[in-house]
Amino acid sequence: AQSVSQHNHHVILSEAASLELGCNYSYGGTVNLFWYVQYPGQHLQLLLKYFSGDPLVKGIKGFEAEFIKSKFSFNLRKPSVQWSDTAEYFCAVNAQKTSYDKVIFGPGTSLSVIP
Amino acid sequence: SQTIHQWPATLVQPVGSPLSLECTVEGTSNPNLYWYRQAAGRGLQLLFYSVGIGQISSEVPQNLSASRPQDRQFILSSKKLLLSDSGFYLCAWKRVPTEAFFGQGTRLTVV
Numbered sequence: 001a002q003s004v005s006q007h008n009h010h011v012i013l014s015e016a017a018s019l020e021l022g023c024n025y026s027y028g029g030t031v032n033l034f035w036y037v038q039y040p041g042q043h044l045q046l047l048l049k050y051f052s053g054d055p056l057v058k059g060i061k062g063f064e065a066e067f068i069k070s071k072f073s074f075n076l077r078k079p080s081v082q083w084s085d086t087a088e089y090f091c092a093v094n095a096q097k098t099s100y101d102k103v104i105f106g107p108g109t110s111l112s113v114i115p
Numbered sequence: 116s117q118t119i120h121q122w123p124a125t126l127v128q129p130v131g132s133p134l135s136l137e138c139t140v141e142g143t144s145n146p147n148l149y150w151y152r153q154a155a156g157r158g159l160q161l162l163f164y165s166v167g168i169g170q171i172s173s174e175v176p177q178n179l180s181a182s183r184p185q186d187r188q189f190i191l192s193s194k195k196l197l198l199s200d201s202g203f204y205l206c207a208w209k210r211v212p213t214e215a216f217f218g219q220g221t222r223l224t225v226v
Contacts, residue, residue, distance in 0.1 A: 006158075034214055044205070044217040051212060090158055092215075101147045101166060102174075103207070103215045107158040 002027045004093050004106035012112045013081050021076040021109050023091030032094040033074040034103075035065055039087045047089075050074065061085070086113045117142035121206045121218030128225055134179075134193040136221050138206030141187065146208040148189040149215065150181055153203040162204075165189060201225045 007022030025031065035047040048059025055067040065076045074091060091106040121138045128134060140146050147166050151159040161174045163181035171181050178197050182190045189206060201224050209215040 004158075032212060032214075043219045046214050049214050092159075094212075094215075100164070100172065101209070101211055102161060102164060103149065103209065104161060105151070105159040 002031075002093050002095055002102065002104045004091055004104055006089075006091055006106040006109050008109045009107070010110045010112070012114065014114050015083055016080050019076070019078040019081045019085070019111070021089055021091075021111070023074045023076065023106060024072050025074065025091075025093040025104075026072065027093060027095055029095060033065075033067060034092040034094070035059065035063070035074070035076050036090045036092060036105075037087050038090070044090070047076070081111075081113050083113045083115045085111060087111055117208075117216065119206060119208055119216055119218045121221060123221060124219060125222045126224070128196050128223065130198055130225055131195050134191070134196050134200070134223070136191040136204055136206075136223075138189045138191075138218055139187055140208045143208070143210065144186060146187065146210055148183060149207040149209075150189065150191050151205040151207065153205055153220070159205065163191070196225045198225050 003026045005024050033050040036044045037047045038044050047063050048057050048065055050057045050067045058064045063078050065074055067074050088108050088110050090108045092103050094103045118141045149164045150162045153159050165171050165183045168183055179193050204221045206218040207215040
């Protein structure tokens with residue numbers, strides 16, 4: 001069965017600090033990987049996605065993530081965070097080429113950016 | 116363009132009462148549909164998903180059920196609500212191999 005873990009439950013950073021949020025998944029086959037963001041009071045939005053090709057993917061608002069297949073990881077990074085990045089971040093995995101099409105989410109990481 | 120509608124946005128129901136949350140998708144056909152429950156610190160828990168009309172897969176045993184009477188309609192139900200059913204419920208749709216798109220969610224409080 002698919003599962004997703006996220007390394008940090010709550011991260012607090014000052015503005016301009018660099019961000020890295022860890023994500024690991026368990027599934028032996030081909031996967032699609034996603035990072036979603038939920039700003040306070042808003043619905044879930046897609047930050048970035050990986051389906052195939054270059055393992056370094058760039059998303060909106062300066063975020064990027066790197067897929068390392070050997071480590072079953074898909075860590076999210078941003079070189080310099082802003083106060084507006086304060087939000088809940090969710091990593092998700094979607095197993096590909098199976099008889100079903102489930103998207104499984106991690107527990108989320110709450111990011112607080114201090115001005 | 117595709118849109119997903121979920122209602123109501125908030126709901127307060129007494130223990131033992133029935134529940135019906137509705138989700139509809141516009142602008143696409145044959146979507147895969149999902150119900151999630153979001154709890155603080157636990158992320159999004161997949162409750163049900165459907166790959167076609169009348170086809171429902173349940174992920175966790177619980178007091179809830181789901182139905183898909185039409186291609187783009189997904190309903191979450193309960194015959195008798197429990198206090199533990201309180202939470203934030205999200206509907207989502209996707210096509211293979213795209214990402215999932217989410218509705219605005221329903222905040223359910225069982226009192």
